Amino acid sequence: MKKTTIQVVENILNANDRIAIQNSDRLAENHIYSINIMASPGAGKTSFIIQTIKNIASQCRTGVIEGDTAPVTIDAEKVMQAVSIPTTQINTGGNCHLDAPMVSQGLDNLPLNNLDLIMIENVGNLVCTATFKLGSHKNVLISSIPEGDDKPFKYPGMYRSVDVLVINKTDLLPYVDFNMEYYLDGVRMLNPDLIYFPVSCKTGEGILEWSTWLLSQVFDTKLK
Amino acid sequence: MKKTTIQVVENILNANDRIAIQNSDRLAENHIYSINIMASPGAGKTSFIIQTIKNIASQCRTGVIEGDTAPVTIDAEKVMQAVSIPTTQINTGGNCHLDAPMVSQGLDNLPLNNLDLIMIENVGNLVCTATFKLGSHKNVLISSIPEGDDKPFKYPGMYRSVDVLVINKTDLLPYVDFNMEYYLDGVRMLNPDLIYFPVSCKTGEGILEWSTWLLSQVFDTKLK
Numbered sequence: 041m042k043k044t045t046i047q048v049v050e051n052i053l054n055a056n057d058r059i060a061i062q063n064s065d066r067l068a069e070n071h072i073y074s075i076n077i078m079a080s081p082g083a084g085k086t087s088f089i090i091q092t093i094k095n096i097a098s099q100c101r102t103g104v105i106e107g108d109t110a111p112v113t114i115d116a117e118k119v120m121q122a123v124s125i126p127t128t129q130i131n132t133g134g135n136c137h138l139d140a141p142m143v144s145q146g147l148d149n150l151p152l153n154n155l156d157l158i159m160i161e162n163v164g165n166l167v168c169t170a171t172f173k174l175g176s177h178k179n180v181l182i183s184s185i186p187e188g189d190d191k192p193f194k195y196p197g198m199y200r201s202v203d204v205l206v207i208n209k210t211d212l213l214p215y216v217d218f219n220m221e222y223y224l225d226g227v228r229m230l231n232p233d234l235i236y237f238p239v240s241c242k243t244g245e246g247i248l249e250w251s252t253w254l255l256s257q258v259f260d261t262k263l264k
Numbered sequence: 265m266k267k268t269t270i271q272v273v274e275n276i277l278n279a280n281d282r283i284a285i286q287n288s289d290r291l292a293e294n295h296i297y298s299i300n301i302m303a304s305p306g307a308g309k310t311s312f313i314i315q316t317i318k319n320i321a322s323q324c325r326t327g328v329i330e331g332d333t334a335p336v337t338i339d340a341e342k343v344m345q346a347v348s349i350p351t352t353q354i355n356t357g358g359n360c361h362l363d364a365p366m367v368s369q370g371l372d373n374l375p376l377n378n379l380d381l382i383m384i385e386n387v388g389n390l391v392c393t394a395t396f397k398l399g400s401h402k403n404v405l406i407s408s409i410p411e412g413d414d415k416p417f418k419y420p421g422m423y424r425s426v427d428v429l430v431i432n433k434t435d436l437l438p439y440v441d442f443n444m445e446y447y448l449d450g451v452r453m454l455n456p457d458l459i460y461f462p463v464s465c466k467t468g469e470g471i472l473e474w475s476t477w478l479l480s481q482v483f484d485t486k487l488k
Binding site for chain 2: 134188
């Protein structure tokens with residue numbers, strides 16, 4: 041019984057990885073850079089996407105794929121209302137993560153020949169999302185100050201699997217117990233070369249530094 | 265292929281449910297009341313458990329089962345250091361939720377004939393944990409103010425599946441955008457009879473009301 045289960049899961053992963061490669065090829069053909077944004081529920085993924093787009097809109101044509109476990113369009117509507125860019129909504133039907141076939145459908149619904157960047161907002165989940173490749177260039181984790189400074193130690197799989205870390209809600213540092221050095225020690229232990237950006241989507245702190253880095257990645261992809 | 269997958273998942277759930285019933289019977293034999301505490305990562309589950317135990321220690325003998333995705337004992341140590349009660353740690357080995365067999369092992373490691381209450385701290389996850397019965401009396405969701413007021417709309421499966429809601433970190437209400445009426449509208453839409461307790465583990469607000477309710481449940485179970 042156990043063997044059957046493992047076999048099926050392996051098959052699903054292989055199928056997912058194959059479609060992730062197709063997604064990656066499709067993005068490359070269109071010279072589009074893409075990031076997969078993962079986080080706990082409520083870390084501020086949607087606000088972060090909106091703040092980023094506001095900063096880069098004049099230099100970069102962006103599309104968004106919004107993943108949700110339910111058929112609600114709150115996040116997609118927030119993005120559309122705030123920045124009016126191509127946005128498509130994926131309802132995972134209760135599933136705890138986006139997978140490559142879902143992202144493939146999302147790409148079908150975006151005007152790929154008119155985009156430089158696609159931001160994929162994954163389901164809020166610090167465990168399951170880390171396992172599924174989507175075909176994006178980089179995996180970005182958004183953590184947030186009120187979540188606490190022990191999260192790298194408690195969710196090592198996620199912290200190991202990402203390329204970029206955004207530490208959001210720095211405006212709440214005066215009001216919660218959060219030891220940045222302890223937190224960063226955990227981060228470095230798991231992922232020594234991880235690039236990180238402390239930001240506040242409320243005050244705008246750090247958004248310029250993050251946007252500058254992101255644009256450099258987008259331009260590199262355009263030149264390829 | 266799809267049919268095979270569904271079949272295997274159903275088998276796992278049935279096996280889980282059978283062991284959940286065994287757990288439930290074992291708790292009943294020992295007149296122990298038990299709660300399964302679920303939340304996003306960083307909503308404050310461990311602090312909430314510690315605050316609760318401090319409030320009820322003189323009236324109720326409590327044990328704790330700590331679920332973590334990694335072999336870290338941060339939470340178990342925090343509980344032990346703060347309140348010195350029987351605590352056992354379960355490492356899910358990267359899995360995104362506790363299941364009934366894991367809780368059964370947890371029960372093996374606790375002195376059941378000397379306990380009135382067992383608090384189970386599930387893995388931080390607003391999707392997967394809701395699906396697996398553990399055999400506890402009630403499912404308790406801890407939400408937190410900085411997560412935002414849209415969470416019921418975005419994680420309806422979790423909000424529908426729980427019996428009690430604790431709204432933690434009310435001390436942060438002045439510093440974040442959180443419309444309590446909008447949040448509670450979402451809660452009522454999904455789960456009209458849900459009991460809820462606004463609390464702050466930092467200031468102690470609401471902990472007495474919650475503890476009083478919890479003790480009434482524990483005493484009811486003792487009398488059975």
